[in-house]
Amino acid sequence: MQQKPGIWPNMRHIVKKTITFQLLLVFFVWGHPFTSGLLAREQDPCLSCHQYPGLVRLEKNGGLKVLHVDEQKYLASSHGHLACRACHLAVDKIPHVGTNKTDCQSQCHQSDKDQSLLANTPRKGFHTKQQSVIVSLEDRTSCKVCHQIYPHSKEPFVRSFLNMHTGYLACEVCHLKRSKFNIVSYDWVNTEAVVFEGKPFGSVYDPRRKSTRKPEASLSRISPFVMHKGKPKALMNTWDTQGALKVSSARTRLDEDEKKLEIRHYHRDVVKMERTTACEECHARNGLLDFRALGFSQDRAEALMTMPIGNIIKKYDAFYLPKLGGM
Ligand code: HEC
Ligand code: HEC
Numbered sequence: 001m002q003q004k005p006g007i008w009p010n011m012r013h014i015v016k017k018t019i020t021f022q023l024l025l026v027f028f029v030w031g032h033p034f035t036s037g038l039l040a041r042e043q044d045p046c047l048s049c050h051q052y053p054g055l056v057r058l059e060k061n062g063g064l065k066v067l068h069v070d071e072q073k074y075l076a077s078s079h080g081h082l083a084c085r086a087c088h089l090a091v092d093k094i095p096h097v098g099t100n101k102t103d104c105q106s107q108c109h110q111s112d113k114d115q116s117l118l119a120n121t122p123r124k125g126f127h128t129k130q131q132s133v134i135v136s137l138e139d140r141t142s143c144k145v146c147h148q149i150y151p152h153s154k155e156p157f158v159r160s161f162l163n164m165h166t167g168y169l170a171c172e173v174c175h176l177k178r179s180k181f182n183i184v185s186y187d188w189v190n191t192e193a194v195v196f197e198g199k200p201f202g203s204v205y206d207p208r209r210k211s212t213r214k215p216e217a218s219l220s221r222i223s224p225f226v227m228h229k230g231k232p233k234a235l236m237n238t239w240d241t242q243g244a245l246k247v248s249s250a251r252t253r254l255d256e257d258e259k260k261l262e263i264r265h266y267h268r269d270v271v272k273m274e275r276t277t278a279c280e281e282c283h284a285r286n287g288l289l290d291f292r293a294l295g296f297s298q299d300r301a302e303a304l305m306t307m308p309i310g311n312i313i314k315k316y317d318a319f320y321l322p323k324l325g326g327m
């Protein structure tokens, strides 16, 4: 954010390179995938992205593919002594999509008995008990009338990270034509109408202590605030909800042009955020959100400001993981 032209593009290039290199190094020093205890000492690099609950992709059939793997639950599982790539041989570069093929026999399960066992064991849902996701979140906004909780499906690799944020932020934080409003602050809005599968995640804001904690049943999300009748008010679009319900009802028959006009109407305050700069809009110093003012602890705020994942996403050109030793 707020970087000047001229010298900056070069600097950013160098910073990006360094971060990618560091990540690459992590992969290089990563030993044999069957070394037991590896994970206990040091986080598997795959988890640097897959540890996040709410990391979700929408499938073509409308279903959700949950990509989260909880580290503690994974370590406690019967396969927790294995590095991720022991089975995920097809994941050979970052970013990756469509690399769902798994191999149970690269070193294990090779006997005839095991092979027939494998043939009768479904692979789908292998990590289900280690995953968390929001299955329902009712905030009465117009956006939710037409869009799902996890609305991003287009751009591979960023879509799942963006989806994860809809459990942290109102759509308006990222999609508002800010120039049309006088935003006085970004603050928390609470919702009880949330259903988690797995462990609850995200944040709950405690206004008395002015601090955030892990949620149990309710969830707080960040929204822009504007002044309304002398008081700060969350700017989440609920005023269009009735109208949106009406136009999207099966009984309302609209031709293509009428549909376009309606959608344009409901998007009159909406902009599409630029994905190449999206992450550093917030995960940077002097970003859009003041994490300390929002009640995040010093450490957490620091971690949110210095997170390297955004840089990896922005860079986009793939880097290949080294081949696994002994395989
Ligand atoms: C013992 C083998 C094995 C290990 C070790 C393993 N996985 Fe998996 N993983 C699977 C199988 C089987 C599937 C399901 C594939 C399918 O649907 O065909 C899967 C699926 C996935 C998926 C896709 C989402 C899903 O749930 O279907 C992700 C993401 C994933 N694994 C990440 C990881 C990460 C990260 C680790 C290390 C912490 C890991 N896996 C370790 C076997 C393994
Ligand atoms: C830099 C972040 C990052 C790292 C590191 C990472 N992943 Fe992923 N992975 C993702 C994202 C994002 C997706 C979802 C892509 C999409 O939207 O299709 C994904 C998808 C997957 C899938 C599902 C593939 C599919 O299309 O069905 C598997 C399996 C998987 N990752 C395993 C792994 C394993 C194993 C490792 C370690 C070798 C790993 N990932 C490291 C971010 C990462």
Ligand code: HEC
Pocket (backbone or CB within 6 Å): 142, 143, 144, 145, 146, 147, 171, 172, 175, 237, 244, 247, 248, 262, 263, 266, 267, 270, 271, 272, 273
């Ligand atoms: C009446 C239904 C409807 C409502 C209400 C609605 N949307 Fe949409 N939205 C759509 C449809 C359909 C599309 C895809 C067609 C298109 O690209 O115009 C879309 C596309 C989008 C896009 C992508 C635009 C682009 O340029 O690719 C964004 C961002 C978006 N909506 C955000 C929102 C937000 C935020 C709200 C709430 C303030 C909202 N929408 C309310 C129906 C709706």
Ligand code: HEC
Pocket (backbone or CB within 6 Å): 143, 144, 147, 148, 149, 151, 152, 153, 154, 155, 158, 159, 162, 165, 166, 169, 170, 171, 172, 173, 174, 175, 272, 273, 274, 275, 278
């Ligand atoms: C963390 C910021 C962020 C939040 C929160 C967010 N979006 Fe987005 N959204 C983006 C970015 C960045 C893109 C552009 C991605 C791309 O280039 O395809 C996008 C694209 C979209 C698109 C079109 C592309 C696609 O993937 O289908 C739709 C529709 C959309 N957003 C709807 C919503 C709705 C509805 C909400 C609230 C439930 C929401 N978004 C919350 C950042 C966000």
Ligand code: HEC
Pocket (backbone or CB within 6 Å): 052, 158, 161, 162, 165, 168, 169, 173, 174, 202, 203, 222, 278, 279, 280, 281, 282, 283, 288, 289, 303, 304, 307, 309, 310, 313
């Ligand atoms: C509009 C601000 C905003 C944008 C844009 C944004 N984030 Fe975030 N992100 C947040 C906030 C706020 C949290 C923490 C929410 C919480 O814990 O309640 C967060 C949390 C995360 C986390 C989890 C960190 C953790 O330790 O739990 C990851 C990973 C992440 N963001 C990655 C990304 C990536 C990748 C992008 C770009 C595709 C992105 N973010 C864009 C605001 C943003």
